[in-house]
Amino acid sequence: MAQETIKVQDKYTAHNKGKYFVSWGGNRDSYTKSNINFRGDDYDFTIYDVTAHDKPKGWHVDYVNPGRMTIPQTNFRAGYFIDDHYSISVGWDHMKYVIYQYKAVDINGYYPNPGTYDETLPNNQVLLTEKFLTFEHTDGLNYVNTEFSRFDDVSKYIGINNTDKLQINLTEGVGAGFLFPKTNTKLLGKDRHDDFHVSGYGVSLKAGINVTFLKHFYVQGELKGGYINMPDIRTTKDPADRASQEFFFFQRIIAFGGIFKI
Numbered sequence: 001m002a003q004e005t006i007k008v009q010d011k012y013t014a015h016n017k018g019k020y021f022v023s024w025g026g027n028r029d030s031y032t033k034s035n036i037n038f039r040g041d042d043y044d045f046t047i048y049d050v051t052a053h054d055k056p057k058g059w060h061v062d063y064v065n066p067g068r069m070t071i072p073q074t075n076f077r078a079g080y081f082i083d084d085h086y087s088i089s090v091g092w093d094h095m096k097y098v099i100y101q102y103k104a105v106d107i108n109g110y111y112p113n114p115g116t117y118d119e120t121l122p123n124n125q126v127l128l129t130e131k132f133l134t135f136e137h138t139d140g141l142n143y144v145n146t147e148f149s150r151f152d153d154v155s156k157y158i159g160i161n162n163t164d165k166l167q168i169n170l171t172e173g174v175g176a177g178f179l180f181p182k183t184n185t186k187l188l189g190k191d192r193h194d195d196f197h198v199s200g201y202g203v204s205l206k207a208g209i210n211v212t213f214l215k216h217f218y219v220q221g222e223l224k225g226g227y228i229n230m231p232d233i234r235t236t237k238d239p240a241d242r243a244s245q246e247f248f249f250f251q252r253i254i255a256f257g258g259i260f261k262i
Helices: none
Strands: 020-031 034-040 044-051 074-081 084-097 104-110 125-127 133-153 165-179 185-188 198-212 217-234 242-260
Touching: 020 084, 020 104, 020 198, 020 217, 074 133, 074 242, 084 242, 133 198, 198 242
Parallel strands: none
Antiparallel strands: 020 074, 020 242, 034 044, 034 242, 044 104, 074 084, 084 133, 104 125, 133 165, 133 185, 165 198, 198 217, 217 242
C-alpha cells in the first residue's frame, strides 16, 4: 500500500515575493548645525552653525483626518516585494525644520541697512531677530525618496510559531531622493515666497522592527538618518533671492500599514 503524501500548505506570511504594502505614520526629527547662505541682488551673506528644531503636534486627530493629515510631521510609503527579502518603495517624509530665534551666530558677507533689524552684535555676529530673519521649512521639509530595503523574519528566535497571527521582522534600507520644501522665510523685511520648490537632494539609511499581525496589518518603528543638501531654496517673491544649506538629519518614525497581494 502506497504511503500517502500530505502536503503542508505554507503560511501566508512564509513568503513576501509579489506582495504590496502601504503605510502612514508620524515622526520626530533632529538636525545638525547648518551654515546657511542668503543671496540676492544687493546682499550675499552666510550665517554659521545655525541650530534648528522640528515642530511636533503630538498625538492628534489630524494624523487621521483626511482634510488635515498632511499638516503634522508624517510619513507615507508604498512598495513592492521583488522577492521574499527585498522590497522597493517610494515615500514622502514630511519633516519640519525651524531655526531657533534670538540666537547669536557668526556672519560673513553684506546686506543693506545693517543695524536696522536689532540684529548687530560685536565680533562679526548677529542676533537672529524676527525683524532680521525667520527661516523654516514647515510645510514642510519634504523628502521624496525611493528606498531599497531588506526584511528578515525573526519570529522563530523568540518562540513565535504561527506567523499568520503574529510575525516579527527586522528591516534595513537605503534611500535617495529630492527635497521639495515649502519654505517660510522672512528676510530683511521682504515678502515671503512660501511655495513648493525643488531645492536639492537627500540620501538616507534606516533600520527598524516590523510587527505584522493577522497576515495583513503591521506597525513599524524605524530609526532613519541621512544627509540633505539644498543649494536652491526660494526665500522671497523676488526670483533672484535664494538660500542654500546642508545638514544631517535623524528621524524616529512610527507607521501603521497593510501588506497584501493583488
